[in-house]
Amino acid sequence: MTPTLSLDTVTHRYGDTLALDDVSLTLSNPGIHGLLGRNGSGKTTLMSLVAGLRKASRGAITLDGQPVYENFAATSQICIIRESGDTTSEWTETINDGLTLARDMRPYWDDAYANRLLDRFQLSKKHKVNALSRGQRAKFACLLGLAARAPLTMFDESYLGMDAPTRYDFYDALLEDFMAHPRLILVSSHHIEEIAKLFEEVIIIEDGRVMLHESADALRGRGLTLTGPAAAVDAIAAGANVLSEKTLGSTKMVALYDVAPDLEERARAAGLETALLPIQDIFVHLTAKRGKD
Amino acid sequence: MFDDRSPIYRQIADRIKADVANGTLSPDEQVMSTNQYASFYAINPATAAKAFAQLVDEGVLYKRRGVGMFVSPGAREALVSDKRTKYFDAVLGPALDEAEAIGIDPKDIFEFLAARTKRDPK
Numbered sequence: 001m002t003p004t005l006s007l008d009t010v011t012h013r014y015g016d017t018l019a020l021d022d023v024s025l026t027l028s029n030p031g032i033h034g035l036l037g038r039n040g041s042g043k044t045t046l047m048s049l050v051a052g053l054r055k056a057s058r059g060a061i062t063l064d065g066q067p068v069y070e071n072f073a074a075t076s077q078i079c080i081i082r083e084s085g086d087t088t089s090e091w092t093e094t095i096n097d098g099l100t101l102a103r104d105m106r107p108y109w110d111d112a113y114a115n116r117l118l119d120r121f122q123l124s125k126k127h128k129v130n131a132l133s134r135g136q137r138a139k140f141a142c143l144l145g146l147a148a149r150a151p152l153t154m155f156d157e158s159y160l161g162m163d164a165p166t167r168y169d170f171y172d173a174l175l176e177d178f179m180a181h182p183r184l185i186l187v188s189s190h191h192i193e194e195i196a197k198l199f200e201e202v203i204i205i206e207d208g209r210v211m212l213h214e215s216a217d218a219l220r221g222r223g224l225t226l227t228g229p230a231a232a233v234d235a236i237a238a239g240a241n242v243l244s245e246k247t248l249g250s251t252k253m254v255a256l257y258d259v260a261p262d263l264e265e266r267a268r269a270a271g272l273e274t275a276l277l278p279i280q281d282i283f284v285h286l287t288a289k290r291g292k293d
Numbered sequence: 294m295f296d297d298r299s300p301i302y303r304q305i306a307d308r309i310k311a312d313v314a315n316g317t318l319s320p321d322e323q324v325m326s327t328n329q330y331a332s333f334y335a336i337n338p339a340t341a342a343k344a345f346a347q348l349v350d351e352g353v354l355y356k357r358r359g360v361g362m363f364v365s366p367g368a369r370e371a372l373v374s375d376k377r378t379k380y381f382d383a384v385l386g387p388a389l390d391e392a393e394a395i396g397i398d399p400k401d402i403f404e405f406l407a408a409r410t411k412r413d414p415k
Contacts, residue, residue, distance in 0.1 A: 172335065198337050215339075216340075217302065276300065
């Protein structure tokens with residue numbers, strides 16, 4: 001059921017603005033994969049192109065070898081849910097009408113599951129979609145994305161507007177459904193610390209380019225913080241790639257990236273405290289150089 | 294639920310080992326599945342699978358195809374014996390270093406030990 005998504009030297013421009021710059025990327029492992037990037041980095045452009053909603057200025061995007069643009073064979077395998085379900089915000093129809101439409105359009109639609117999610121998310125079939133609150137509309141959009149069971153499913157900031165308990169409920173539903181029906185799921189989110197534990201692979205894009213693509217477990221092992229007496233910390237950290245440093249009196253903390261395999265052991269032997277850097281922190285450090293919003 | 298001192302898969306593996314060592318998990322008892330672990334801790338199932346793979350490699354668990362993972366019969370003894378080997382370096386050594394650092398008289402430590410042994414004869 002898990003398809004192979006491939007982007008080959010994809011470049012996209014909006015007029016003079018370069019949104020994606022020579023992106024090549026392959027995703028073929030089942031998993032919930034994270035697409036991370038700051039505002040304006042190109043996440044939404046990438047997802048829109050992959051969904052076949054736009055034609056890339058240059059390069060090829062294929063799903064199992066099939067071009068995605070204007071190709072029903074490919075796009076019927078793809079579902080994209082965008083920010084707060086923006087595509088549904090003007091629907092004057094009811095949730096029930098929306099479900100009927102999805103049932104007709106989505107080849108892998110699971111109606112029984114959609115009904116269970118309605119209960120779980122406390123949505124009523126009778127409600128008009130445009131009368132829903134932002135959070136409710138986000139829940140409905142995520143429901144459509146989950147129950148569509150598309151082999152390639154993308155959530156682009158889909159749960160913006162949900163409160164924290166609802167977001168956690170969505171993560172649980174996403175994980176459960178992924179385990180029952182493994183497929184390719186791509187999620188972009190600014191709530192990285194909340195969802196990073198679910199990620200199998202992480203892609204970081206910055207200024208329209210893929211800055212990093214690797215397994216979440218490997219990425220988590222790449223950043224390390226050392227805390228202890230400044231002189232001891234400096235001695236161990238000498239020559240390492242330092243992302244940030246802070247001092248408090250005689251205590252120093254440094255965040256390191258891509259450290260030598262034996263550094264952690266040496267640090268502990270020297271009596272320093274060590275900790276792995278969470279993915280969110282790695283992301284912040286790697287992309288912090290810009291001053292954009 | 295997890296600290297950030299080591300990778301999540303290693304922390305899961307350590308917890309299962311602790312359960313085996315203290316008898317919470319008995320020999321030949323089935324452990325929860327990868328997916329159950331993933332749901333419970335809200336983590337990527339591949340991370341949970343990595344913990345299980347490590348435990349199978351180390352001989353703590355064994356796999357029965359199509360059924361699941363089980364505790365290896367000799368695992369508890371092996372883990373306890375391993376802990377015993379490491380006890381002086383990993384536990385008692387640092388405790389004695391600490392005692393020295395804060396100026397506790399070795400005589401007091403002997404007395405403490407003698408009193409404990411008397412109170413709790415083995």
